[in-house]
Amino acid sequence: xxxxxxxxxxxxxxxxxxxIQSIKQFDEHxxxxxxxxxxxxxxxxxxxxxHSSPRITVSDRFNSMLQERINNISTRTINPISRLFRDKLVxxxxxxxxxxxxxxxxxxxxxxxxxxxxxxxxxxxxxxxxEITPVFTGSSFPDDNPGMHNPDVNLVSETDRDSVKTHExxxxxxxxxxxxxxLVKDRR
Amino acid sequence: MTxxxxxxxxxxxxxxxxxxxxxxxxxxxxYRNRLINFVYRYIGDRxxxxxxxxxxxxxxxxxxxxxxxxxxxxxxIYTIASxxxxxxxxxxxxxxxxxxxxxxxxxxxxxPASEITADEFAEGRHTEREIQNAIxxxxxxxRTAVILRDIQELSYEEISNILDVPLGTVKSRINRARLQxxxxxxxxxxKGRKRI
Numbered sequence: 001x002x003x004x005x006x007x008x009x010x011x012x013x014x015x016x017x018x019x020i021q022s023i024k025q026f027d028e029h030x031x032x033x034x035x036x037x038x039x040x041x042x043x044x045x046x047x048x049x050x051h052s053s054p055r056i057t058v059s060d061r062f063n064s065m066l067q068e069r070i071n072n073i074s075t076r077t078i079n080p081i082s083r084l085f086r087d088k089l090v091x092x093x094x095x096x097x098x099x100x101x102x103x104x105x106x107x108x109x110x111x112x113x114x115x116x117x118x119x120x121x122x123x124x125x126x127x128x129x130x131e132i133t134p135v136f137t138g139s140s141f142p143d144d145n146p147g148m149h150n151p152d153v154n155l156v157s158e159t160d161r162d163s164v165k166t167h168e169x170x171x172x173x174x175x176x177x178x179x180x181x182x183l184v185k186d187r188r
Numbered sequence: 189m190t191x192x193x194x195x196x197x198x199x200x201x202x203x204x205x206x207x208x209x210x211x212x213x214x215x216x217x218x219y220r221n222r223l224i225n226f227v228y229r230y231i232g233d234r235x236x237x238x239x240x241x242x243x244x245x246x247x248x249x250x251x252x253x254x255x256x257x258x259x260x261x262x263x264x265i266y267t268i269a270s271x272x273x274x275x276x277x278x279x280x281x282x283x284x285x286x287x288x289x290x291x292x293x294x295x296x297x298x299x300p301a302s303e304i305t306a307d308e309f310a311e312g313r314h315t316e317r318e319i320q321n322a323i324x325x326x327x328x329x330x331r332t333a334v335i336l337r338d339i340q341e342l343s344y345e346e347i348s349n350i351l352d353v354p355l356g357t358v359k360s361r362i363n364r365a366r367l368q369x370x371x372x373x374x375x376x377x378x379k380g381r382k383r384i
Contacts, residue, residue, distance in 0.1 A: 007367060008363065009363075010363060010366070010367070011359065011362055011363035011366055012359070012363070039367070039370065042370040042373075042374060043366050043367065043370050046338075046366060046369055046370050046373065047338055047366065049319065050319070050334075050338035050339055051338060051339075051341070053316065053319060053339060054316060055221065055225050056221075056224060056225055056228055056234065057221050057224070058220045058221060058224050058238060058241065059238060062220060062238065062241075062242070063216070065242060066216065066242055066245055066246070069242065069246050070246065070249055073246065073249070073250060094254065
């Protein structure tokens with residue numbers, strides 16, 4: 001047992017809460033360690049001092065003052081709502097805490113209902129036209145101002161959903177791609 | 189009134205809850221001095237301690253129905269007193285900060301309670317003032333635990349319920365508080381010896 005361990009169990013030793021084995025080790029240590037022995041004696045003496053320290057008493061006017069305060073409380077007018085919940089527990093809580101909790105829960109429920117997404121017309125989600133998207137055809141690459149000098153670029157509005165969709169659907173197929181090249185050549 | 193002595197605290201509070209005001213008076217008589225010793229040691233001022241005990245007993249009167257017979261009455265009343273004392277200390281701390289900010293350095297160093305006279309030192313034991321100062325120097329959670337144990341002489345279980353911390357924590361806090369108090373008192377004695 002080292003000094004730290006001894007310091008940790010000084011109170012338990014004084015209050016006789018240690019096992020016989022621990023008491024033996026404690027005794028062995030304080031017999032050989034002057035510092036810990038001093039601490040042990042100091043703590044023992046402190047406990048005795050605190051136990052026997054003088055007790056104060058309340059002043060003579062304590063009871064009369066208390067009586068006065070209680071009389072004031074008894075005669076104070078209480079509003080009907082307070083009287084209704086006076087000396088009662090609401091859901092096991094003091095009324096004010098219960099009301100605060102209930103209000104908080106109701107507020108949270110209202111907030112949650114208000115924040116829930118209203119999904120009344122789900123088709124709108126996909127059909128809103130937003131902006132004009134350049135669609136590139138042929139083998140050309142887009143540059144900063146494609147519509148100005150690149151004849152291969154067509155500007156197609158997304159509002160024209162069918163055409164865009166058709167274009168997207170056809171984009172992957174080889175035959176359509178060839179057909180489109182042909183169309184461009186014809187145009188030239 | 190004499191027959192009230194045969195009732196324990198829990199029976200008295202039950203009778204008070206049923207409207208027996210004599211039971212309240214008996215509870216006040218049983219606890220007023222115990223509570224004032226606890227609060228005085230905790231906050232270090234007798235007048236404030238008396239006010240806090242009054243508040244505690246008024247709360248007992250107005251909130252009697254909030255006591256439920258699942259814990260000892262003493263635990264409940266000490267918890268109320270302890271909470272009120274903590275609130276008072278918080279208020280004081282705020283006031284102290286304001287006052288200290290207006291003080292000069294010289295004013296701040298003056299602390300008459302920490303001075304020890306030669307007569308006190310000659311007694312060869314810790315004076316009441318030294319003990320009180322040493323207790324005041326403890327952190328609040330150590331202070332409460334050691335007062336309840338060594339001055340109020342409550343059991344570890346009761347202290348654990350009042351402080352709402354596990355039994356092991358209570359034991360550890362009390363041990364550490366005692367070690368710190370012992371160091372503090374040793375230091376005070378050494379300082380006194382040097383001065384003499």
